[in-house]
Amino acid sequence: MPELPEVETVRRTLQPHVAGARVSSVRLARADVCVFEAGVGRSGRPAALLAGGRVESLERAGKQLALLAHDGRALVVHLGMSGSLRFEPGPGPGSGGEPPHTHVVWSLEREGAPAGRLVFRDPRRFGGVWAYGSAERLRSARWSALGPDAITIDGATLGARLGRTRRWIKPALLDQGVLAGLGNIYADEALFRAGIDPRRRADSLDAGACEALAGAIRAVLEEGVLAGGASLRDYVDGNGRRGRSQERFRVYGRGGEPCVVCGSELCSASIGQRTTVWCVRCQA
DNA sequence: AGGATAGCCTGCGGGC
């Protein structure tokens, strides 16, 4: 569920707590949520998970969030479906211990004093943590497979990407190698705003349609970020707060309800194995 | 090699 606006909101809310902090220790409660690049972790998994390092910055590419250490070490945290990455002040869990599905905990300090914890939880474990020896390795081995970031996509770039595939537009938009950051929710919202049928062939969009679609993608994502992300089920930001973007959805989750533009009943069907909601009249 | 498909995993809501 966390798509680009949710991940960007997590990045922004974590930044002041985490950037500049030193990782005093790392607790890995569930090792199989972590993947270590070959050679990384030879000197211990905590070290690969930034133990002893200082967090320099948090970066985002599509739906992926990276913690970059001052010495070059790099981690990617992917929230998958149900993951959360939160900052929690204080030294540790209160009575009752750690909540379930707490997989990784980074203890932070500033100027030698404890400064809270960064906590990764993920009940369904579609997400995870990937460790790289350097930010360059992260980019070349992982982020190079991603398409351009969706929040800054322009019509010409989008058209070039879509022109290479004969798939339906909806599955193409969900392919992170085509465009990075859209998930099922914002893909439906963008197609609705652009007035494009989700079953239209990706390579059938002309320049005008690509321009309209790129603009719609940027608009829904920017509005999502402004609303602090969408809180469906588990999502919370880096401070544990819920977002409001879900209140703005025009088609997602509204199958059978009237179209907000023309009033006709919204259609819901599985397209590319994903539930898709659209207006057959507005998206011709 | 692009594209379709299965599988991963847990929580929750609906139906009986």
Add this chain to the structure above:
DNA sequence: TGCCCGCAGGCTATCC
């Protein structure tokens, strides 16, 4: 009340 089933969905592996 309680159980079972289906669904949710990002991504990887696998097959065609």
